[in-house]
Amino acid sequence: MAVTEAPSTAVAPGPERGRLLDWLTTTDHKKIGLLYLISSFSFFVVGGIFALLMRTELARPGTQIFHPHAYNQLFTLHGTLMIFLVIFPLLAGFGNYFVPLQIGALDMAFPRINALSFWLLPVGGLTILSGLFAKGGAAAAGWTGYPPLSEQLGTGQDLWIAGLIIVGTASILGGINFIVTILRMRAPGMTMMRMPVFTWSILATSLLVILAAPVLTAGLIMLFADRRLGTVFFDPTQGGVVLLWQHVFWFFGHPEVYMLILGAWGIVTEIIAVFSGKPIFSYRGVVLSFLLITALSFSVWAHHMFATGAVELPFFSVTTELISVPTGVLFFIWLGTMWKGKLRFEPPMLFALGFIAMFLIGGINGVWAASPAMDFAIHDTYWVVAHLHYVLFGGTIFGVVAAMYYWFPKMTGRMLSRKLGIWQFWIQLIGFNLTFFPMHILGLRGMPRRIADYAPDRGWSFLNLVATVGAFIIAIAMILFFVNIFLTLRKPRTAPDDPWGANTLEWATSSPPPAHNFDRLPPIRSDRPVYDLRTAGGEGS
Amino acid sequence: MSSAAISTQERPSRELSGPVLGMVLFVASEAMFFAAFFGGYYTIRANAKVWPPPGIPHLKIDIATILTVILVLSSVMVQISLRSIRAGEQRRATLFLGITIALGVTFLALQLYDYSQLGFGVKDGTFGTLFYVMTGIHMAHVFGGVVFLALVFGQMSAGLLSPANHDPLAAGAIYWDFVDVIWLLLFTTFYLLTPR
Numbered sequence: 001m002a003v004t005e006a007p008s009t010a011v012a013p014g015p016e017r018g019r020l021l022d023w024l025t026t027t028d029h030k031k032i033g034l035l036y037l038i039s040s041f042s043f044f045v046v047g048g049i050f051a052l053l054m055r056t057e058l059a060r061p062g063t064q065i066f067h068p069h070a071y072n073q074l075f076t077l078h079g080t081l082m083i084f085l086v087i088f089p090l091l092a093g094f095g096n097y098f099v100p101l102q103i104g105a106l107d108m109a110f111p112r113i114n115a116l117s118f119w120l121l122p123v124g125g126l127t128i129l130s131g132l133f134a135k136g137g138a139a140a141a142g143w144t145g146y147p148p149l150s151e152q153l154g155t156g157q158d159l160w161i162a163g164l165i166i167v168g169t170a171s172i173l174g175g176i177n178f179i180v181t182i183l184r185m186r187a188p189g190m191t192m193m194r195m196p197v198f199t200w201s202i203l204a205t206s207l208l209v210i211l212a213a214p215v216l217t218a219g220l221i222m223l224f225a226d227r228r229l230g231t232v233f234f235d236p237t238q239g240g241v242v243l244l245w246q247h248v249f250w251f252f253g254h255p256e257v258y259m260l261i262l263g264a265w266g267i268v269t270e271i272i273a274v275f276s277g278k279p280i281f282s283y284r285g286v287v288l289s290f291l292l293i294t295a296l297s298f299s300v301w302a303h304h305m306f307a308t309g310a311v312e313l314p315f316f317s318v319t320t321e322l323i324s325v326p327t328g329v330l331f332f333i334w335l336g337t338m339w340k341g342k343l344r345f346e347p348p349m350l351f352a353l354g355f356i357a358m359f360l361i362g363g364i365n366g367v368w369a370a371s372p373a374m375d376f377a378i379h380d381t382y383w384v385v386a387h388l389h390y391v392l393f394g395g396t397i398f399g400v401v402a403a404m405y406y407w408f409p410k411m412t413g414r415m416l417s418r419k420l421g422i423w424q425f426w427i428q429l430i431g432f433n434l435t436f437f438p439m440h441i442l443g444l445r446g447m448p449r450r451i452a453d454y455a456p457d458r459g460w461s462f463l464n465l466v467a468t469v470g471a472f473i474i475a476i477a478m479i480l481f482f483v484n485i486f487l488t489l490r491k492p493r494t495a496p497d498d499p500w501g502a503n504t505l506e507w508a509t510s511s512p513p514p515a516h517n518f519d520r521l522p523p524i525r526s527d528r529p530v531y532d533l534r535t536a537g538g539e540g541s
Numbered sequence: 542m543s544s545a546a547i548s549t550q551e552r553p554s555r556e557l558s559g560p561v562l563g564m565v566l567f568v569a570s571e572a573m574f575f576a577a578f579f580g581g582y583y584t585i586r587a588n589a590k591v592w593p594p595p596g597i598p599h600l601k602i603d604i605a606t607i608l609t610v611i612l613v614l615s616s617v618m619v620q621i622s623l624r625s626i627r628a629g630e631q632r633r634a635t636l637f638l639g640i641t642i643a644l645g646v647t648f649l650a651l652q653l654y655d656y657s658q659l660g661f662g663v664k665d666g667t668f669g670t671l672f673y674v675m676t677g678i679h680m681a682h683v684f685g686g687v688v689f690l691a692l693v694f695g696q697m698s699a700g701l702l703s704p705a706n707h708d709p710l711a712a713g714a715i716y717w718d719f720v721d722v723i724w725l726l727l728f729t730t731f732y733l734l735t736p737r
């Protein structure tokens with residue numbers, strides 16, 4: 001049956017209706033996708049400024065700018081925003097825009113719920129940020145919010161809880177929407193095993209979201225009840241269990257990190273195939289890896305808790321090392337795809353290659369941490385900060401920027417500047433490594449994370465200064481990125497429908513696509529329908 | 542191929558429709574939500590030396606048993622309603638959906654009365670914490686289910702549902718059965734598996 005409420009082909013938005021109102025009330029998955037990107041990049045700027053402020057404070061020993069309590073708020077808000085309101089929504093935004101296009105659908109399955117799940121995001125994000133104006137300041141217990149600290153802080157912590165519940169609800173609604181869309185709205189001929197790998201990655205992400213996000217919601221409700229209703233979930237003096245929070249949080253939190261990277265894997269796999277001029281080395285291998293990782297990600301959470309002494313070390317160590325196997329398979333598939341290909345080093349490909357190299361480091365330093373002996377030494381040090389940023393910045397953000405260069409012509413009809421893109425790539429790569437590579441060494445030298453100050457005689461000063469310089473170099477790369485977007489948006493729409501010689505269905509429609517997505521669909525007989533169309537020499541038209 | 546036909550093609554009837562599939566996924570998500578609370582319950586209980594903790598009056602099983610009967614009965618009623626609409630018996634379907642909603646409201650009222658009789662509160666240690674938070678969240682779900690079914694009742698009374706198109710009722714019934722199953726787990730946990 002028809003479940004879509006998408007505007008019919010005859011839609012002609014009245015010019016008098018007002019563009020602003022049109023954007024506020026839209027249920028078009030493409031506009032909602034763009035709204036996701038706009039919102040996420042806005043929060044990215046805020047979270048990035050918080051990061052620069054932290055790096056400025058840490059450039060030298062001593063407290064120069066921030067009282068430690070203010071610093072605690074900074075890293076809490078930086079982490080919370082980047083994870084819940086930047087990285088995940090960026091991938092969800094690309095998913096919104098491109099999943100219906102890639103499977104040949106008119107829109108998402110539930111367009112109004114789609115609009116709701118977007119609009120809840122800025123509401124949740126601003127709720128969290130509004131803590132800055134509360135008595136006692138914003139949330140300051142880190143993005144992981146461990147009790148007892150998170151039970152002792154002021155109103156800002158309640159706003160953090162409320163904001164995260166709103167954001168979590170939004171992502172669950174979005175996840176359901178994606179799964180139903182992918183399972184029910186595919187065009188004729190688009191079988192599951194012909195779906196683009198990016199669509200597969202969004203399907204896997206959505207499964208993780210609907211099964212893991214509600215667990216965080218439950219934990220947040222327990223935390224709130226402890227804070228405001230006098231319950232004792234996490235209060236050991238009353239019979240509660242303080243580690244219960246860590247179990248609940250990481251049961252969500254480890255699937256969460258795969259929610260933050262699966263979409264980027266999908267994007268990068270697609271881009272590498274297109275810019276190598278070859279099919280994906282093993283399409284089935286990619287799909288199987290995604291599914292294995294999705295399943296295994298529910299069995300690794302307690303590797304965040306090795307140092308508590310209250311978890312089964314060998315079990316969680318082995319499952320964590322196990323999950324690196326399908327991840328490693330992906331690396332070989334990427335290499336195999338490029339092997340003997342005609343590589344074109346356009347900006348999307350550069351960022352995809354940067355992704356592979358950086359994510360490799362982030363993967364390897366993560367596997368080391370899976371060994372309990374190693375973990376005891378580096379737990380809660382800057383090593384962890386290095387690992388996390390190699391995965392989420394070196395990984396996902398490089399992948400997201402690759403996706404922006406790749407899909408920008410489809411979304412706007414305009415090509416981003418190649419020259420600025422190449423400059424951005426090198427500056428970003430250098431700045432990133434300058435910032436985060438020294439953190440490995442700082443971690444091994446015992447520098448704990450989440451500290452606003454350190455003694456000058458610990459041997460940490462120089463590397464911290466290097467990291468701070470690197471952070472500002474990243475900022476320059478990001479400014480170039482936004483300048484590139486801004487300048488390009490002022491140019492006329494000249495991008496062709498398929499500027500890259502790509503494979504997947506979104507390139508079969510105009511740039512940007514019409515409101516109803518496709519005037520005509522090419523026949524779908526493989527996982528590369530647009531390639532088939534191109535090589536068939538116009539047989540299909 | 543015309544664009545209008547892309548996503549509105551008919552599917553074989555054995556497949557769940559989009560909205561019903563959406564509800565199945567939502568219920569899966571809700572199941573994980575409750576699983577976290579049950580995980581919390583058994584973690585705290587496993588850490589306690591004595592269970593239930595001293596000083597908590599024993600829960601009386603009489604009202605809870607009536608609550609269980611009411612909710613199970615209501616699940617049967619909503620299924621009869623669903624079968625009726627599939628068979629094209631509009632009035633019968635509306636009647637049994639009405640009975641389902643009435644039983645849901647009765648459940649809520651009786652459970653609130655039960656709360657007033659218990660003699661301990663949410664602040665009374667781990668048992669009070671777990672009992673009130675878990676049954677309270679379940680109660681909120683029953684309330685949500687009643688509202689959902691009431692909206693379906695409105696659609697049904699207006700003649701908007703038919704044997705071919707009754708997704709709202711099918712989805713509502715799945716949700717209602719889920720809420721029922723959660724109550725059975727709560728009843729088992731708090732009443733049957735708590736030593737006297």
